[in-house]
Amino acid sequence: MAGRRRALIVANGEYDNAGLQRLGSPAADADALAGVLSDRAISDFDVRVVRNETAHVVQAEVEDLCAEGRPDDVLLLHFSCHGLKDGTGQLFFAARNTRPDRLGSTAVPAHFVQQCIRQSRSRSIVLLLDCCYGGAFGEGVAVRASGDANVLDSFRGGRGRAVITASNSIEYAFEGAHLASDEPAQPSVFTAALVEGLRTGEADRDEDGWIALGELYEFLFDRVRERNPKQTPSRDIEMQGELYLAKSRRRRIKPSPIPPDLSAAIAAENPFTRLGAVAELRRRLSSDNLAVAMxxxxxxxxxxxxxxxxxxxxxxxxxxxxxxxxxxxxxxxSAGAGSVATAVVRTLGPPVAREVRFEPSHAWIRAVETAGGAELSVTAGEAGVRRGKLVVTGPTGDAVVAVEIEALPAVEEEPVAPPESKAAADTTPASIEPAPGAVEAAPQKRAEPEPERLVAAEAIPESADAVDETPEPIVVAEPAAAPIATGPADPVAGAAGIIAVAGAVFAVIGLGLHYRYDEYTLFDYRPGMPVFVILVAACAALAGILTLAPSTRRLLGPALLLGTGFAALFGLLRFLGEVVTLAQDGDSDLDAGFYFQLLAHVALVVAAAFAFAALRRNSGLGAGKVTGWEAWVAVALGVVVAGGWVVQLGELVSYDESDAGRAAAYFLLGAVIAVALPVFAAVLRPRVAGCAVLATGTIGLAGVLAPTFASLFEHSSLTYAGQAFAVAGLALLAVDTVVLAVRLRRNQPNGRQP
Structure with missing residues (x-):
């Protein structure tokens, strides 16, 4: 497998001589075989196709392939054409210019091909001959010579050579069950089986992931005989060891032994030990090592x-x-009659569940394996609905996908009307642009002018008299709508909005995924935190949408997003602390749910930074002194909330230091943000921005109450006094924010909104 892999496909189905019947299969053979041989996921050959060429061109291509072969190269040569023999019994392959009475000079001699193969330095050459030999033409069969010819006798001798033929010396090679001149060409029985065995991997008889030459022949023999008992493939293989022609996904996965300690847990008498073994086995089931998973x-x-x-x-x-x-x-x-429609079917689950193969139920369904599933190519019938299925089989079971395709009726094109005369053009309906003269004669029938163009025409009168004579209704007939004064779109604000919405989506997705140990979600492992995540995600989604909306992208949207980012700092620091704490213990086992939450909160903080930059650019965001009783009340209430959490943490420490250590992050981070948020909002200018920051930040602080309550829930002897102060302070802070918003709105000049 270290050398090059090169293939030459010779497909001759059209002949200048009337004595040689035209063959339909070679063209289809070439396309089908070239596709599977060049597929990097299957055979990965460098394929060259020679179609309907003269004898000397074919000979040159064969000689080039063999002469350029290196010792480690794998060469494959496939002939699909008439097989002929002369009066002395020598075998020839028909080319486009072949004359049956001049085979020596117009056909490709078999001994020439054999000589090229013997002189090649390559130690692995495979010759596939889809040619037939016999004496008559029959329905559904193309016989490509007269008399008997044992093709294998023409290629015996030499090491590292293999010849596989479509039929033996006295049989025909069928092009299909019934091949008529008005039917589309289909691959021959032999080549169709060859392509099927390689593409589906069914030729991998021992299911070791590789298709060996011997396995391929056995598959061809069985499949061809199954489809046509009158045709028997033959072989002559002179090779040492196995030659692998393709990879296969029909790999039998040998289960890896369970470690002794896990086996002991499975057999333990204690049911809780066995239940723990189930959790560990489930974790191993998701391994990329398929043997371990099996x-x-x-x-x-x-x-x-x-x-x-x-x-x-x-x-x-x-x-x-x-x-x-x-x-x-x-x-x-759905597709037109005889047309092809495509679809993609993706596999789900851990790697072991995606190690599958796809088997269509009918020939009109074709499945090509892709990295994450299969691409279906489905051919519609002449009329009605075709129904079939795609069977997806793997080591852990199988699934069935129903496939339906409806043949759509042909759409007849409407006849094109002849060109009309000039007079008819002047009476064109309003949907067609009239001539300039017609516009002035009948302005009521023309399309409405653009506002800018109307204003320009009225602003440049020819004279003062013309101005005086201008009818008043025309000036004000279709005034242009005044644009909303929102300013140009800011790419920084746009980026902030998109990142915020994405962060909200990641946060929601993470709630449903395993957070740790491949079985606990955030609801199970960190009670109360999902409430905080949901509130912050909702604020982020709303603020992100308002940041993208034209009427609110300059001030309100980014300001709300800035407050959301302030609250998201709590979650970000909490999840980062999770990593640090577990890293110190040397046992993390964090799953996708954790990483989604971490990524979501990073995105929200980044979006808040972008929003801050957008506010600085578009709204002149700055800082000032704390003014107004509402601002001072907000700062005082923030101190009350922080004090309440600190007091509650102190009470928890005195009751249970272990639980207090695990819950300290909730209380301390919440306390810091409770003080910083109102101070930051109070000094922001314009004050509308500060009010918006305070609004979403307060909602985020309310979410912190859930994990703090959850950490106290099991301790019924606690007084909850500090937590009560925090709840009361946050409630009053929300009321103060509403009061501040109302006062700011009332103080806005008429016609302006914050």
Whole structure:
């Protein structure tokens, strides 16, 4: 596999001589085989196709392929054409210019091909001959010579050579069950089986992930005989060791043994120990190492069938996560009669569940494997609906996708009307642009002019008299709508809005994913934090949308987003602290839910920084002194909230230092933000921006109450006095924010809104 992989496909189906029947299969053979051989995921050959060329061109291509071969190269040569023999029994391959009575000079001699193969330095050459030999033409069969010819005798001898033929010396090579001149060309029985075995991987008989030459022949023999009992492929292989022609996804995964300590836990008498073993097996089931995953799958299957009910249920649930699944159970398409429509089916689940193969139920459904699933090419029938299925099979089960395609009726094109005369053009309906003269004669029928163009025409009168004589209604007939004074779009604000909305989406998605140990969500592992996440995500989504809206992108949207980012600092620092704490313990096992939350809060803080920059550019954001009783009340209430959390933490420390240590981050981070937020909002100018920052920041602080309450919930003997102060302070801070907003709105001049 270290050398190059080169293939030459010779497809001759059209002939100048009337005595040689035209063949439909070679063209289809070339296209189908070239596609599968050049596929990097299957064979990865460098393929060259020679179609309907003369004998000397074919000979030159064959000689080039063999002469340029290196010892480690794998060369593949495929002939699809008439096979002919002369009076002495020598075999020839027909070319476009072949004359049956002048084979020596107009056809490709088999001994020439054999000589080129023998003289090549390559130690791995495969010759595939889809030619037939016999004496008559029959329905559905193209016989490409007269008399008998044993093709293998023409290529015997030499090491590192293999010849596989479509039929033996006395049989025909069928081009299909019924091939008529008015039917589209289809690959021959032999080449169709060859392409199918390579593309689907069915030729990988031992399912080791590789298709060896011997396996390929066995598959061809069985499949061709199955489709046409009158045709028997033959072979002559002179090679040492195996030659692998392609990769296969039909790999049998050998389960890896379960580690001794985990095996002991599975067999333990304590049911909780066995339940812990189920959790570990579920984690191993998601491994990229397929052998490890299959070992876990087999162990879970045993526990699901033999253990007690609740452990068996847990094992069955874990097994369900690794079953073969697709993103769609039904694919419905439509196309014109005989046309092809495409769709993509993606596989879901851990790597072991995506190690699948795709088997269509009908020939009109074609499935090409891709990195994450398969691309379907479905051909519509002549009329009505075709129904089939795609079977997705893997080591952990299978799934069935229903496939339907409706043949759409042909759409007849409307006849084009002949060009009309000049007189007819003058009476064109209003939807067609009239001539300039017609506009002045009948202005009521023309399209409405653009406002700018109307104003320009009226602003440049020819004389003072013309101004005096201008009818008043024309001046004011269609006034242009006054644009909203929002200013030009700011790319910084736009970026802030997009990042904020994305952060909100990530936060919501993360709530449903495992946070740690591949089984706990944030609801289970950090009670109360989901409430904070939901409130902040809602604020971020609203602020992001307002930051993108034309009427609010200059001030209100970015200001709300800035307050959201202030609140998001709590979550960001909390999740970063999770990483630091677990890293010190040396056991993290953090899952996707954690990383989604961390990424979401990073995005919200970044969006707040962008919003701050946008406010500085568009609204002259600055700082001033704390003025007004509402601002001073906000600062005082922030101190009350912070004091309440500090007092509550002190009471928790005196009651249980261990629990206090785990919950300290909630109280201390909340206290810092409770003081910083109103101070920051009070000094912002314009004050409208400060009010917006205070609004979303207060909502975020309200979300902090949930995890602080959750940390106290199990301690019924606590007084909750500090928490009560925090709740009261936040409630009053919300009221103060509303009062401040109302006063600011009343103080705005008429016609202006914040």
């Amino acid at each position: 070992g876990a799958f087999e162990a879970l299957r045993g526990m699901a069938s033999t253990d007690i009910q609740h452990i068996a249920a847990a094992a069955s649930e874990a097994l369900g996560s690794a079953l073969v699944r697709t993103d769609a159970t039904t694919v419905r398409l």
